[in-house]
């Protein structure tokens with residue numbers, strides 16, 4: 001009896017999520033747990049790098065902006081396993097590549113120009129791509 005009540009409670013608890021899922025029209029990318037962990041780890045690196053860049057911009061510390069932006073550049077993708085690349089749709093890879101290249105450009109410009117206004121406007125453009133990708137794709141787990 002207790003188990004039935006427990007199951008019912010769990011079911012009710014998940015209704016809002018189930019309904020939210022129905023209205024989520026973003027393209028589904030199916031990934032294994034390990035691949036999903038790699039992608040989400042990269043995402044958290046993006047967020048933490050952004051935090052560093054914003055803090056550095058507020059101090060007008062262009063060396064720190066350069067360093068943090070470079071950390072999010074194309075070099076970050078070097079260790080992405082080939083089978084994960086294959087599991088990602090082309091549009092996703094293209095957007096990801098653009099974002100990494102833009103961080104490399106932010107680093108180059110921050111180093112050579114030392115202009116925080118310019119870096120901030122580049123960062124704004126880059127964030128548009130983060131938003132675009134998040135509006136287009138979601139990750140679902142498959143067991144492999």
Ligand code: HEC
Nearest residue numbers: 040043044046047092095096099129130133134137138139
């Ligand atoms: C190429 C596509 C793409 C780009 C570009 C992208 N993301 Fe993501 N991000 C995703 C997807 C897909 C998820 C998982 C969303 C889901 O399943 O609902 C995600 C998840 C995240 C998460 C959650 C991580 C977690 O542990 O749950 C953070 C934080 C994040 N992204 C930050 C960023 C930031 C900041 C940028 C830009 C600098 C960025 N992302 C650029 C596709 C992208």
